[in-house]
Amino acid sequence: MPNISVISKIKSFFIEKRWGIAAILIGTAVGLLSAVICIRGNIAIFGFNISFIISPLIAGYVETIIAQKKYGKTTGAISALLIFLIININSWVFPKDPISINFITLGGLGLAFQAAFPILVNYLIFVVFLGALTYLIGYLGTLLSKATYKITGQKPEENHIIPELIDLDKYGITAVTTTIKNKSISKNLGIISSAHIFKPDLKVINSKNGNSPNIFDQFEIARNIALADLMEKTKELGANAILEIEIDYTEIGGIKGSEILVNVSGNAILLEK
Numbered sequence: 001m002p003n004i005s006v007i008s009k010i011k012s013f014f015i016e017k018r019w020g021i022a023a024i025l026i027g028t029a030v031g032l033l034s035a036v037i038c039i040r041g042n043i044a045i046f047g048f049n050i051s052f053i054i055s056p057l058i059a060g061y062v063e064t065i066i067a068q069k070k071y072g073k074t075t076g077a078i079s080a081l082l083i084f085l086i087i088n089i090n091s092w093v094f095p096k097d098p099i100s101i102n103f104i105t106l107g108g109l110g111l112a113f114q115a116a117f118p119i120l121v122n123y124l125i126f127v128v129f130l131g132a133l134t135y136l137i138g139y140l141g142t143l144l145s146k147a148t149y150k151i152t153g154q155k156p157e158e159n160h161i162i163p164e165l166i167d168l169d170k171y172g173i174t175a176v177t178t179t180i181k182n183k184s185i186s187k188n189l190g191i192i193s194s195a196h197i198f199k200p201d202l203k204v205i206n207s208k209n210g211n212s213p214n215i216f217d218q219f220e221i222a223r224n225i226a227l228a229d230l231m232e233k234t235k236e237l238g239a240n241a242i243l244e245i246e247i248d249y250t251e252i253g254g255i256k257g258s259e260i261l262v263n264v265s266g267n268a269i270l271l272e273k
Helices: 004-016 018-040 051-071 078-092 103-116 118-152 215-236
Strands: 185-198 241-254 257-271
Touching (some): 004 018, 018 051, 051 078
Antiparallel strands (some): 241 257
16 A cells, blocks of 8 residues: 555645646647647748747747746756757658758857747857857967067066055044943944955966065955044944944856855944943
8 A cells, every 4th residue: 555645645736737737738839839830831941940949938938828827936947858859859850851960050059049048048059158268268268478478578468457555543433242331322323335346366376586476465454444444434324333244255257267246234323432
């Protein structure tokens, strides 16, 4: 005898996911219908049937609309993937005269793949490909610069300009991460925040000559820039202290190289003097 609790869980799963499953099935059915119409009607561009492109798009669109309205969230356009696989298997594997590979068919397959996997394709194009291309151009520029230095003997100028450490005492703002003892708060002016983005210069990570800040100094400089801006905002509000300061560091960027987002926030208050 099957476990009653297992059957109950399976039943609950299908009840809960019924509209999500229905959206996938309906999207797949509509996509198949559009594919049949395109193939039977021989609707083609440059000899390439548009079902490869249109049908996955239609399936994914129908599925997404139903899922959002009835299920409350998207289901990942699974029907677009299914239609993409069905059409390609039917067109490339089973027919007596399978489609030959040429420029048109490869382009059509590329568009069909884009229709079935839009997020993946966009990531590959705009992040991986363009990022790799930009990195390659920068690398070639570096090689050219080194070659020029070897030929002419002139060392290229360094463009890594890192600001100096800001003195925060000049703002006259009390900034603490905890409560202020023996001081009473006369007014709470609300939460304020500031941010600064910088790209660490790894070339000076081990610098000890005093001219270029090492990686730890760079983080301190970036933090102080964000804090200085926060104190400026504090003065503009008429406050003289910042309570419960939080400092967060977030790595952002992609294949071109990472940057660091420094975000500082706190509660602007007015202390009685």
